[in-house]
């Protein structure tokens with residue numbers, strides 16, 4: 001299904017219904033992005049109940065927190081899945097080509113190498129993908145649709161938790177007894193790379209020292 005098919009109106013649908021729609025339309029050419037933040041726990045739980053064959057991928061920037069790598073290991077064990085890994089240029093090569101501390105001098109360029117480019121590689125082999133973006137995470141995410149055409153990567157994208165609150169996410173995790181990234185218990189509402197993430201509410205701890213809100217992987221225009 002390409003852009004010729006109009007976006008389905010699933011705005012009133014539940015997260016499970018959105019996931020069910022994506023599985024029915026696209027699986028096995030469907031990828032679920034795993035960032036190992038709390039939303040990943042919810043989506044992994046829901047979609048593995050719809051199909052245990054769901055396919056997951058993560059972008060390993062090489063500078064994730066030890067707690068995130070631990071959550072990754074736990075998630076694979078808990079949900080009995082294998083998460084495929086996509087990586088950008090090696091850190092050593094990045095330093096050789098772009099110099100040290102690119103993340104500090106030019107975080108947009110660093111994110112392009114370590115996140116946007118490997119995302120594009122990951123999505124080149126599927127027709128749909130799923131993310132944990134929620135509208136209340138930041139002003140830039142407020143207009144997130146539950147299902148939208150990702151014109152940057154030319155495939156359909158679903159954000160089944162778009163209308164969920166923080167509390168909705170935690171209530172689900174507690175009710176289902178799911179593993180989650182323990183950095184959330186230490187004040188990190190949003191978790192990315194070690195270099196660019198501090199504790200904070202919403203996404204205020206991300207690139208706190210720079211005028212940057214997003215890494216670019218959720219921009220669909």
Ligand code: SF4
Nearest residue numbers: 107110111114193196
């Ligand atoms: S979040 Fe920071 S370290 Fe991670 S890819 Fe972006 S700029 Fe680089």
